[in-house]
Amino acid sequence: QVQLQQWGAGLLKPSETLSLTCAVYSESFSGYYWSWIRQPPGKGLEWIGEINHSGSTNYNPSLKSRVTISVDTSKKQFYLILSSVTAADTAVYYCARTPITGHCSTTSCYNDYWGRGTLVTVSS
């Protein structure tokens, strides 16, 4: 059974830095990419970026200048840093597992297991 448990600060002021952690409870950590996806209240889903066990990352160009995703393989955890937040960054942030084999393209894949989400509110 695969479980993703996530946590982080839920209330930020504009210009502060968002920081979230996702812990993976799974036998296999190295055989996947690990993603962050967000959902503003009442809206759709936006992919933020992903990382694999060796630290190779891919980011959404729309957020790339403010996003850093990192990994600690020994702890089976990965992290999201989003700098200079504004009210537009208010959203539920999800971590997810992204396969790299099977019916996946060379650049991306579907997301088969998700964390429960963390609501991050940016307000002065």
Next chain:
Amino acid sequence: DIVLTQSPGTLSLSPGERATLSCRASQTVSRSYLAWYHQKPGQAPRLLIYGASSRATGIPDRFGGSGSGTDFTLTISRLEPEDFAVYYCQQYGSSPQTFGQGTKVEIK
């Protein structure tokens, strides 16, 4: 980026009825790299379909996916009470992966 447009925005149906949801892409989705998810209030999305037509682990066979190129369809043959939710399509054929805006399936 590939833009996915889902229709209708809301589908009002009764349990036992058939649901047909559409997802149209702004460009060809290569090799049918398209997935469907549903999301219930306060929960994370759950993967239903990948590769346009392959059911994910544990997904009942009343869920079916079809389509290719730019036009894709999710069909729920007979709605169960737990199927009333918001449904999203996602393309992962080109980066960045993108999602549709969602179709809400509500009880009539």
